[in-house]
Amino acid sequence: MPRAVASRPLHFIWLVDASGSMRDDGKIQAVNNSIRDTIPLMRQVADDNPNARVLVRAVAFSSGARWHLEKPTPLDDFSWQDVSAGGLTDLGKALRLVASQLAIPPMEERALPPVLVLLSDGQPTDDYKGGLEALLEEPWGRSSVRIGIAIGRDVDLEVLQEFIGDPTIRPLQANNPEALVRSIRWASTAVLKAVSQPSRGRLRSEETSVTVPLPTPVTVSPSGPSSEAVW
Amino acid sequence: MSPPPRPAFNSLGSGDRLISSTSGSPCVVREFIGAGGQGEVYSASLDGEEVAVKWYYPNWCTPSQRRSLEVLISKGTPSERFLWPSDLVSQPGSPSFGYLMPLRQKRFRGMTDLLKGRIDPTFRARATAGLQLAHSFLQLHAHGLCYRDISAGNVFLDPTTGDIAICDNDNVGVDAEGIGGVMGTPDFMAPELVRGQSLPNTQSDLFSLSVLLFYLFHVHHPLYGKRLLQIRSLDLKARIKLCGEEPVFIFDESNTVNEALPWEKDPTGEAGANAFDLWKIYPEFLREKFTKAFTVGLKDPKNGRVRETEWRMVMSQLRDDITYCPNRHENFVDRSARLWGTPPTEGAGELPPTDPCWVCSATVSRPPRLRLGKTWVILNADTQLFPHHIDPTRLYDYSQPVASIVQHPQDPSRWGIKNLSNRAWSTTAPDGSQASVEPGRSVSITLGRRIRFGTVEGAIAA
Numbered sequence: 001m002p003r004a005v006a007s008r009p010l011h012f013i014w015l016v017d018a019s020g021s022m023r024d025d026g027k028i029q030a031v032n033n034s035i036r037d038t039i040p041l042m043r044q045v046a047d048d049n050p051n052a053r054v055l056v057r058a059v060a061f062s063s064g065a066r067w068h069l070e071k072p073t074p075l076d077d078f079s080w081q082d083v084s085a086g087g088l089t090d091l092g093k094a095l096r097l098v099a100s101q102l103a104i105p106p107m108e109e110r111a112l113p114p115v116l117v118l119l120s121d122g123q124p125t126d127d128y129k130g131g132l133e134a135l136l137e138e139p140w141g142r143s144s145v146r147i148g149i150a151i152g153r154d155v156d157l158e159v160l161q162e163f164i165g166d167p168t169i170r171p172l173q174a175n176n177p178e179a180l181v182r183s184i185r186w187a188s189t190a191v192l193k194a195v196s197q198p199s200r201g202r203l204r205s206e207e208t209s210v211t212v213p214l215p216t217p218v219t220v221s222p223s224g225p226s227s228e229a230v231w
Numbered sequence: 232m233s234p235p236p237r238p239a240f241n242s243l244g245s246g247d248r249l250i251s252s253t254s255g256s257p258c259v260v261r262e263f264i265g266a267g268g269q270g271e272v273y274s275a276s277l278d279g280e281e282v283a284v285k286w287y288y289p290n291w292c293t294p295s296q297r298r299s300l301e302v303l304i305s306k307g308t309p310s311e312r313f314l315w316p317s318d319l320v321s322q323p324g325s326p327s328f329g330y331l332m333p334l335r336q337k338r339f340r341g342m343t344d345l346l347k348g349r350i351d352p353t354f355r356a357r358a359t360a361g362l363q364l365a366h367s368f369l370q371l372h373a374h375g376l377c378y379r380d381i382s383a384g385n386v387f388l389d390p391t392t393g394d395i396a397i398c399d400n401d402n403v404g405v406d407a408e409g410i411g412g413v414m415g416t417p418d419f420m421a422p423e424l425v426r427g428q429s430l431p432n433t434q435s436d437l438f439s440l441s442v443l444l445f446y447l448f449h450v451h452h453p454l455y456g457k458r459l460l461q462i463r464s465l466d467l468k469a470r471i472k473l474c475g476e477e478p479v480f481i482f483d484e485s486n487t488v489n490e491a492l493p494w495e496k497d498p499t500g501e502a503g504a505n506a507f508d509l510w511k512i513y514p515e516f517l518r519e520k521f522t523k524a525f526t527v528g529l530k531d532p533k534n535g536r537v538r539e540t541e542w543r544m545v546m547s548q549l550r551d552d553i554t555y556c557p558n559r560h561e562n563f564v565d566r567s568a569r570l571w572g573t574p575p576t577e578g579a580g581e582l583p584p585t586d587p588c589w590v591c592s593a594t595v596s597r598p599p600r601l602r603l604g605k606t607w608v609i610l611n612a613d614t615q616l617f618p619h620h621i622d623p624t625r626l627y628d629y630s631q632p633v634a635s636i637v638q639h640p641q642d643p644s645r646w647g648i649k650n651l652s653n654r655a656w657s658t659t660a661p662d663g664s665q666a667s668v669e670p671g672r673s674v675s676i677t678l679g680r681r682i683r684f685g686t687v688e689g690a691i692a693a
């Protein structure tokens with residue numbers, strides 16, 4: 001029987017601000033919880049989009065930037081380890097780190113546009129413009145879909161808008177934990193869906209087992225008069 | 232890509248109470264089911280009944296969206312296959328709104344499950360699903376409505392029976408009446424819509440229907456051939472080119488720039504290896520319809536597209552053309568190209584050999600067939616006849632068979648056709664002898680035997 005429909009990789013990268021201020025008001029904990037809570041929903045979206053193979057990574061940035069989850073990870077294997085906060089807001093280094101991995105190789109020649117979701121509560125402390133330039137120099141960086149989530153009221157929304165690069169997409173402003181949950185849910189479901197297949201919502205499918213009865217071949221009997229043929 | 236919708240800051244929570252517009256009944260939200268581009272879907276309880284609620288994101292809560300929903304609600308569902316909006320709901324103190332619809336039964340699985348290879352319905356179930364899909368489109372169009380955005384995500388099927396359910400009907404609109412909002416998924420849109428040269432209408436729906444059917448039978452998109460291999464980022468722009476600006480069918484014999492490639496030439500399958508494998512196993516009459524839909528049908532919306540009634544007939548013929556190899560794999564007996572190439576004679580004559588099984592290469596023995604006017608039904612152990620087989624005035628309705636294939640209770644080597652209808656048939660043997668086949672009785676499957684079912688006479692042939 002036919003194999004599954006052909007699919008392309010869809011790289012989904014979280015860029016998480018782990019600066020010292022993220023410790024205030026439990027912001028980093030709220031980010032950790034929200035991303036963890038959204039994993040089942042992401043799996044569901046991926047399940048509904050046969051043309052995409054979703055692979056997740058995460059970068060944490062504070063004083064410097066590091067891969068928090070370096071290996072592109074299929075959603076089925078993806079679990080979220082807590083990011084801890086402390087230090088500066090080196091967004092530019094995070095963007096350079098992502099840019100280095102969006103080069104071909106290691107990126108595939110053919111893929112769906114990558115999705116980059118930036119979560120930040122403050123203002124960059126390094127050369128973020130240089131980082132953004134490095135990102136946009138890569139073809140996959142240019143064609144990526146970039147979403148910015150502002151945590152709290154101290155964020156420079158213009159920086160997020162610059163990162164997003166598309167005036168029709170505005171930064172999401174998450175001023176309380178509920179709004180953060182919803183923003184992360186939206187970025188990881190609706191955006192993921194829009195990239196894998198520009199399409200609308202659908203209901204969840206439930207697993208059910210299926211059995212098919214097996215037929216036996218029909219054979220033709222020797223001809224005879226109708227009186228014997230009816231039973 | 233298109234800009235993603237604005238975020239939802241109006242999500243519902245479990246236990247939230249909504250008010251339905253018409254009845255005023257309270258509706259209690261149960262749980263989040265899924266999120267889409269326009270809103271979120273929840274399960275809910277309305278007067279003790281389980282229902283689904285689609286709750287729009289704020290930017291979709293527009294007067295025009297409300298008006299078009301009101302039209303759909305007042306028109307009512309075209310058939311029970313649609314999970315149709317039944318009432319508007321609102322939340323006290325909120326400008327947002329949504330609508331109620333039936334909750335999808337658990338037996339239905341998404342077309343997306345089929346595309347992911349998680350379900351593998353039989354060809355019979357696929358043909359049944361295709362027939363129901365074509366019939367549902369016809370009913371929708373008969374109501375003066377059309378889709379603005381149908382895709383694999385809207386279509387669900389029961390993998391065992393092929394019964395379908397069509398979800399997310401809130402973007403159905405009045406035929407050829409343009410409003411803002413969703414234009415659709417390029418993969419499923421007619422080229423003239425992708426190019427922005429036309430508004431959704433019946434003709435564009437016919438194209439979408441053909442794409443859905445092609446997916447159902449080939450697990451691949453009809454326009455995604457070897458040109459895919461030149462496309463780095465498969466974004467909206469690329470899809471617009473493939474589906475709108477320069478669409479070329481992957482089996483267009485007169486233009487091979489986008490032909491389907493086999494697995495050995497493209498191990499990713501992106502250039503249509505699934506379709507390459509499956510295309511050749513179907514009867515010629517199915518290939519002809521797809522070829523029409525995706526060659527002339529790309530350019531000529533008015534006259535080039537395959538109509539719902541044509542698809543219904545093709546799907547019904549497909550069901551009747553299935554046979555089995557010794558290892559029980561389904562195969563098609565190709566009436567137009569192989570078995571019935573010349574005007575058939577009853578029973579006699581040398582027939583060309585059947586193809587080996589497409590799965591296991593075993594020899595497929597030629598099954599007996601029942602000739603019915605201009606058409607045929609292959610007789611397998613699981614074959615059933617339905618009202619349309621024995622009465623050309625009846626529509627395709629597979630709910631109640633009028634005949635089934637049975638084995639003689641004392642002699643299992645004798646096969647027969649059992650009368651499940653409430654009218655007697657008459658049968659004539661090649662020697663001219665006649666007998667009546669009362670309801671509940673069976674008549675042996677013997678070469679040359681004729682059976683009169685009311686107005687239609689059938690003949691058993693090799």
